[in-house]
Amino acid sequence: MTTYHFTVNRTPVELDVPGMRRLLDVLREDLALTGTKEGCGEGECGACTVLLDGAPVDSCLVPICQVDGASVATVEGLAPAAAGIAGVGVSTATALGPLQTAFLETGGAQCGICTPGMLMAGQAYIDAGGGLDDAAIRDAIAGNLCRCTGYTKIVEAIARTAGTVAADPRPGGPS
Amino acid sequence: MPDLTTRTEPARALVIEPGTITPGRARGAAPFRREGPDKLTGTAKYTDDLVFPGAWFGSTIRSTDAHARFAGLDLDDGFDWSTVIVVTAADIPGENVVSLIKADQPILVAIGGEIQHHAEPLALLAAPDRATLRAARAAVHVRTEPLPAVFDPLASDHVFAAYELASGDPDAAFAAADVVLEGEYRVGHQEQLYIENNAMIAVPSADGGVTIHGSLQCPYYIHAALKTGLGLDDRQARVVQAETGGGFGGKEEYPSMIALHAALLAGKAKRPVRMIYDRHEDLAATTKRHPAIVRHRTGVTRDGRLIAQDIEVVMDGGAYCTLTPVVLSRGAIHAGGPYRCPNVRIRARATRTNTPPNGAFRGFGAPQTEFAAETHLNRIAEALELSPLEIRRRNVYQVGDTTPTGQVLRTSVAGEEVLERAAEAAEFERLRGRHDAARAQRSGSGTVPGSPLRTGRERVASGVGLALAWHGAGFTGSGEVRLASVASLELTGEGEISILTASTEMGQGTKTIFPQLVADALGVSYEAVQIAPQDTAFVPDSGPTVASRTAMVVGGLLIKAAQRLRTQVEAATGGTFAATYREYARSNGTVRIDQRFEPYPGVGFDDVTYRGDAYPAFGWAACVAAVDVDLDTGEVHVRDIVAADDIGRVIHPVLAEGQVEGGTLQAVGYATIEEIKLRDGRYLNDRLATYIIPTSLDAPRITTILVEAPFDAVPHGAKGVGELPMDVGAPAVVAAIADATGAWITDLPASPERILAAIAGVPAVAPLRPGASEPARR
Numbered sequence: 001m002t003t004y005h006f007t008v009n010r011t012p013v014e015l016d017v018p019g020m021r022r023l024l025d026v027l028r029e030d031l032a033l034t035g036t037k038e039g040c041g042e043g044e045c046g047a048c049t050v051l052l053d054g055a056p057v058d059s060c061l062v063p064i065c066q067v068d069g070a071s072v073a074t075v076e077g078l079a080p081a082a083a084g085i086a087g088v089g090v091s092t093a094t095a096l097g098p099l100q101t102a103f104l105e106t107g108g109a110q111c112g113i114c115t116p117g118m119l120m121a122g123q124a125y126i127d128a129g130g131g132l133d134d135a136a137i138r139d140a141i142a143g144n145l146c147r148c149t150g151y152t153k154i155v156e157a158i159a160r161t162a163g164t165v166a167a168d169p170r171p172g173g174p175s
Numbered sequence: 176m177p178d179l180t181t182r183t184e185p186a187r188a189l190v191i192e193p194g195t196i197t198p199g200r201a202r203g204a205a206p207f208r209r210e211g212p213d214k215l216t217g218t219a220k221y222t223d224d225l226v227f228p229g230a231w232f233g234s235t236i237r238s239t240d241a242h243a244r245f246a247g248l249d250l251d252d253g254f255d256w257s258t259v260i261v262v263t264a265a266d267i268p269g270e271n272v273v274s275l276i277k278a279d280q281p282i283l284v285a286i287g288g289e290i291q292h293h294a295e296p297l298a299l300l301a302a303p304d305r306a307t308l309r310a311a312r313a314a315v316h317v318r319t320e321p322l323p324a325v326f327d328p329l330a331s332d333h334v335f336a337a338y339e340l341a342s343g344d345p346d347a348a349f350a351a352a353d354v355v356l357e358g359e360y361r362v363g364h365q366e367q368l369y370i371e372n373n374a375m376i377a378v379p380s381a382d383g384g385v386t387i388h389g390s391l392q393c394p395y396y397i398h399a400a401l402k403t404g405l406g407l408d409d410r411q412a413r414v415v416q417a418e419t420g421g422g423f424g425g426k427e428e429y430p431s432m433i434a435l436h437a438a439l440l441a442g443k444a445k446r447p448v449r450m451i452y453d454r455h456e457d458l459a460a461t462t463k464r465h466p467a468i469v470r471h472r473t474g475v476t477r478d479g480r481l482i483a484q485d486i487e488v489v490m491d492g493g494a495y496c497t498l499t500p501v502v503l504s505r506g507a508i509h510a511g512g513p514y515r516c517p518n519v520r521i522r523a524r525a526t527r528t529n530t531p532p533n534g535a536f537r538g539f540g541a542p543q544t545e546f547a548a549e550t551h552l553n554r555i556a557e558a559l560e561l562s563p564l565e566i567r568r569r570n571v572y573q574v575g576d577t578t579p580t581g582q583v584l585r586t587s588v589a590g591e592e593v594l595e596r597a598a599e600a601a602e603f604e605r606l607r608g609r610h611d612a613a614r615a616q617r618s619g620s621g622t623v624p625g626s627p628l629r630t631g632r633e634r635v636a637s638g639v640g641l642a643l644a645w646h647g648a649g650f651t652g653s654g655e656v657r658l659a660s661v662a663s664l665e666l667t668g669e670g671e672i673s674i675l676t677a678s679t680e681m682g683q684g685t686k687t688i689f690p691q692l693v694a695d696a697l698g699v700s701y702e703a704v705q706i707a708p709q710d711t712a713f714v715p716d717s718g719p720t721v722a723s724r725t726a727m728v729v730g731g732l733l734i735k736a737a738q739r740l741r742t743q744v745e746a747a748t749g750g751t752f753a754a755t756y757r758e759y760a761r762s763n764g765t766v767r768i769d770q771r772f773e774p775y776p777g778v779g780f781d782d783v784t785y786r787g788d789a790y791p792a793f794g795w796a797a798c799v800a801a802v803d804v805d806l807d808t809g810e811v812h813v814r815d816i817v818a819a820d821d822i823g824r825v826i827h828p829v830l831a832e833g834q835v836e837g838g839t840l841q842a843v844g845y846a847t848i849e850e851i852k853l854r855d856g857r858y859l860n861d862r863l864a865t866y867i868i869p870t871s872l873d874a875p876r877i878t879t880i881l882v883e884a885p886f887d888a889v890p891h892g893a894k895g896v897g898e899l900p901m902d903v904g905a906p907a908v909v910a911a912i913a914d915a916t917g918a919w920i921t922d923l924p925a926s927p928e929r930i931l932a933a934i935a936g937v938p939a940v941a942p943l944r945p946g947a948s949e950p951a952r953r
Binding site (some may be wrong): 028032033034035036039041042044078103104105109110115116119137138139141142144145148149151153155 | 217
């Protein structure tokens with residue numbers, strides 16, 4: 001086995017694993033970051049989307065050897081570490097970032113299983129300076145399947161964020 | 176391990192002020208989804224996210240025959256079988272059945288028994304790691320002796336269920352009709368395609384029982400299946416729902432099978448076992464929407480009034496009964512569409528074929544028969560040179576009309592309203608007029624599809640289509656009475672208000688709307704009401720989370736429970752509930768109110784004669800679809816949809832819209848691209864690369880209009896929304912394709928092959944009808 005070095009949500013990671021181990025399994029099983037989901041294991045559904053050096057990738061198709069020296073951003077890194085959220089009737093120690101907030105407000109998450117991947121694809125679009133254009137947003141999330149929403153409210157959430165967030169620092173970008 | 180869950184730089188945090196929803200006014204407001212933050216931060220725990228130290232991995236050995244005798248299971252001598260667990264039917268401690276309507280489906284086919292379909296479970300394996308599991312699978316060999324298989328539901332003589340509905344005198348009415356039109360419509364399998372695959376983890380307990388953690392819709396279905404299959408009592412069998420990534424009916428009955436498999440392995444291994452399906456297994460083995468063949472013969476007057484309907488419905492049940500009788504029943508009752516017709520005969524049957532069993536999927540039989548009814552009505556309108564809108568105006572049910580089961584529609588009848596609202600918002604008549612002109616110009620110009628002389632502009636034809644549907648809310652017939660669901664409310668000694676039901680959250684919003692309803696009934700804030708986990712050790716059997724019944728039926732029970740709790744507290748304290756319940760709880764300890772279902776006044780159904788009130792109320796939906804059809808390739812782009820849905824009183828407008836939008840896109844997929852192909856009874860496209868569903872680029876812009884015709888027999892007036900949009904989308908899209916091209920597609924999906932063949936007036940190149948299996952290639 002080889003030792004691989006990379007960052008996940010800006011935190012350095014050093015790991016001895018087989019080089020062909022899927023990034024998805026490294027995240028979920030070796031690093032206990034289960035926010036990233038597996039929907040098909042063959043790059044069709046996009047549920048496992050994470051950002052690799054800022055670009056959205058299907059983590060089920062990325063062997064860990066390709067991640068050496070790279071930065072990885074997952075859904076767990078989208079929210080700022082802050083106080084709880086009032087108003088949803090539950091106490092939680094997690095706060096939400098702008099895109100997550102927009103998903104909550106518009107109803108962009110239903111069953112939630114595509115949501116982490118959808119958020120990462122949407123975040124990559126916003127980070128790249130994507131605007132409010134409906135067709136461009138749909139193009140940006142065309143690799144992420146959702147069976148609950150009809151995509152309407154997801155597109156609305158991304159547009160709302162793209163319209164209000166100016167150059168938020170990349171969650172997975174080099175610091 | 177380093178903390179990987181936080182960013183170092185500050186970002187803007189969401190702060191929502193509490194009290195933005197006025198106590199007592201939560202219904203109709205749109206509080207944020209209760210479990211939304213957990214889903215948005217990746218902290219929500221779905222089954223595969225749960226960690227059980229020492230858990231093994233489970234796997235299922237399945238048949239590769241459609242029909243055969245299971246002659247034997249051979250285990251390679253070269254493999255060390257002491258490292259794994261093998262389970263066969265001989266290890267089943269209880270009855271070898273997955274208990275549901277009929278006891279016909281085995282948990283595992285016994286050696287010597289009959290394999291009834293491809294991908295049927297034969298044996299189980301568990302191993303400490305995936306590599307060992309893979310090696311063990313490769314060392315197992317199944318011996319079978321093939322038997323002749325039946326794939327054609329019309330040819331099968333094994334009938335799971337049959338119904339006949341009749342009213343008036345159809346034969347006399349046909350003789351008197353000005354025009355009689357016939358048509359045959361076929362629809363194939365459709366996969367629910369929740370993005371989270373089926374998943375179950377079984378944990379053996381010290382009392383010889385088992386606890387199941389899983390992705391599921393109906394905790395008590397699994398609870399019952401565990402008791403029967405494993406010989407457990409009520410307490411030994413325990414089912415806990417994990418966060419569930421979509422269901423759509425697909426996690427109604429098959430989870431019982433998977434839970435039993437995981438439990439059998441866990442029992443023998445004496446440790447937790449994870450049974451997590453991958454997409455291929457989920458597609459190959461779990462239930463689909465029933466294929467159906469629907470034949471219509473309709474008599475009308477020259478001015479477009481329906482006077483006789485003769486409808487024959489045949490559904491393909493697959494190899495086992497599952498929920499087929501109730502799917503067929505709902506399909507039959509809805510088969511005439513939402514239209515007054517004095518003389519009706521509906522004959523419906525579902526038969527057995529040697530294909531994987533079909534089961535529940537959003538709409539539950541109605542999308543199949545309403546696609547046929549609506550497409551047929553549109554063709555009648557065309558034959559009579561009437562507008563599709565006008566023919567519906569003349570026939571749609573009004574208050575006082577009688578349905579084919581003899582049900583008089585007394586209240587909450589909104590077919591006309593949804594029809595007019597959708598047609599107006601979509602400018603249906605104006606668009607249709609424009610397309611008529613374009614079609615006439617195309618045919619007059621002498622250009623034909625595929626002609627190199629055509630200009631680019633002529634290549635794409637636009638069309639607009641309309642459909643109308645009804646959908647019975649809740650279980651069919653006496654189903655709710657037989658279920659006798661219980662929903663409970665608890666005020667704990669610590670002053671916490673907790674909702675106890677088995678109704679599951681799978682994205683539709685149960686965990687949000689229940690606290691809304693209870694908070695209003697108690698006059699407390701939305702945040703003050705908690706919802707207990709869906710765990711059979713704590714919550715009562717409030718029935719399955721299916722049939723668009725959660726908001727109407729279980730929501731109604733919770734409001735009644737809350738009213739009782741409020742009365743009890745206020746009578747004792749003399750103050751308002753909100754001001755005094757904490758004090759009351761401290762001095763009186765925990766109070767629990769169990770509310771059991773009671774029949775709605777004046778609603779009754781006779782299962783023997785099949786007459787009476789088939790549903791306590793109906794929801795109504797209209798859909799206008801606008802499409803572009805590429806006349807060279809046959810590709811359809813569904814551009815815009817206007818959906819008007821009457822769901823009774825709206826509890827949460829954002830969640831309700833979400834249901835309409837999502838259901839509409841599933842219907843668009845059903846109409847245009849979703850198709851299972853079979854060979855020798857096996858699904859050929861059993862991967863996500865080959866079974867395709869709409870992406871964001873395939874999805875139309877969807878405009879939702881929520882109409883509120885309240886159902887008075889429940890305190891909150893809600894009727895349910897989940898299934899309604901699934902009934903109208905496909906016929907609206909097919910009508911739009913006809914408006915664009917002049918050709919009617921009668922088999923779903925309206926694939927490019929079928930569209931090009933229909934335009935050219937020839938049989939489709941693909942020889943197979945929907946749901947049919949091509950013979951084996953030997």
